[in-house]
């Protein structure tokens with residue numbers, strides 16, 4: 359055996375021993391320490407494949423820098439809360455829906471499966487502890503002020519005074535508005551384009567926090583900015599953040615539309631191909647109060663309209679249908695994932 363090979367073998371043995379130790383330590387040496395590999399095989403491999411290579415809309419977990427990142431915050435939130443919408447992995451764009459696991463699994467289980475995917479295949483990253491998962495589960499533990507300091511103050515400044523490029527949040531009537539819906543949607547989805555605050559025009563890009571901050575975190579930071587400094591507006595609840603869901607869905611839908619539908623139906627739903635591809639703006643099927651006809655058409659296709667069943671998840675079809683039914687003057691109303699799964 360060559361020396362290199364022997365060295366590699368010894369390293370692998372040490373790594374295996376170390377990861378066994380981590381699993382034990384993380385679960386307080388309980389007799390039934392959760393087996394991350396078994397959880398992966400039972401719950402994750404159907405999409406990500408047993409060898410972690412993914413396929414189709416499912417990104418690889420092997421050789422994926424997001425999975426092995428030293429900062430595990432986003433990774434933990436992804437598996438706890440799920441995520442959907444375009445994601446770039448190794449230069450390739452995926453756009454599916456990853457389910458949420460927080461209600462099915464204990465923090466010990468999630469730590470075990472994360473530890474597994476960080477150390478399986480060619481991955482070689484440190485273990486995740488159940489304490490880290492538990493902390494991410496109850497994000498309100500981080501106060502709104504702490505979130506603001508960590509995530510927002512670089513642009514909006516510590517006292518919310520803003521700069522010439524970033525709008526102030528202190529003394530900003532949009533922030534203290536009686537109905538916080540629009541402000542919540544800005545934090546969830548981000549925004550860009552001209553924005554006038556107290557007579558000054560800003561024209562920058564507010565990042566989207568969806569997927570990076572939980573609903574509870576967004577409620578906490580929104581409550582903070584509405585009551586900090588000289589602002590005196592009432593707090594925002596987690597339910598209000600969750601209720602801004604349709605606009606979250608609509609942002610996902612917009613990106614699906616741009617990548618999957620606009621080539622035929624036009625970026626503004628105006629149709630194309632000299633009448634081959636119908637306009638969706640003002641279309642009667644799209645605007646019908648009952649969304650079933652449109653859902654069935656998107657799922658099954660018709661002549662040159664592709665069938666999207668199997669290519670887009672039910673959540674994605676709901677998102678793109680919701681987007682199309684609200685865009686360009688359409689007034690069809692939102693479509694839920696349940697609406698989509700109910701259509702055969």
Ligand code: HEC
Pocket residue numbers: 398401402403404405406415416417419422424425433436437441442443444445446447452453454455456457459471472475
């Ligand atoms: C129904 C299919 C499905 C199952 C089951 C599933 N995933 Fe996913 N997963 C996805 C999709 C799709 C994405 C990409 C989501 C997107 O496009 O935003 C994803 C993304 C991820 C990511 C983020 C990768 C990155 O680069 O940020 C991680 C980590 C992950 N999954 C881990 C898991 C684990 C662990 C399990 C099992 C507990 C699991 N997944 C089960 C479909 C699935």
Ligand code: HEC
Pocket residue numbers: 505506509510511512513514523524525527530532533541544545549550551552553554555560561562563564565567579580583
């Ligand atoms: C990278 C810089 C940056 C970061 C970080 C950032 N913002 Fe912003 N934010 C902006 C910009 C730029 C705008 C104005 C966008 C525009 O011109 O359309 C904005 C706009 C806003 C608005 C809308 C204000 C209004 O008058 O309607 C709110 C609310 C807001 N940000 C809150 C936050 C919160 C909360 C965080 C942290 C979770 C945060 N921002 C992090 C750059 C940032």
Ligand code: HEC
Pocket residue numbers: 615618619620621622623634635636638641642643644652655656660661662663664666678679682
């Ligand atoms: C390859 C071109 C193509 C793509 C891509 C495409 N469509 Fe279509 N679509 C068509 C054609 C052609 C029709 C007309 C089908 C017929 O009735 O003969 C159609 C019809 C429709 C209709 C029905 C309009 C009506 O009232 O007749 C809807 C709704 C629709 N498409 C939505 C979508 C959505 C949403 C997407 C993206 C997920 C999409 N399409 C992607 C070609 C396309």
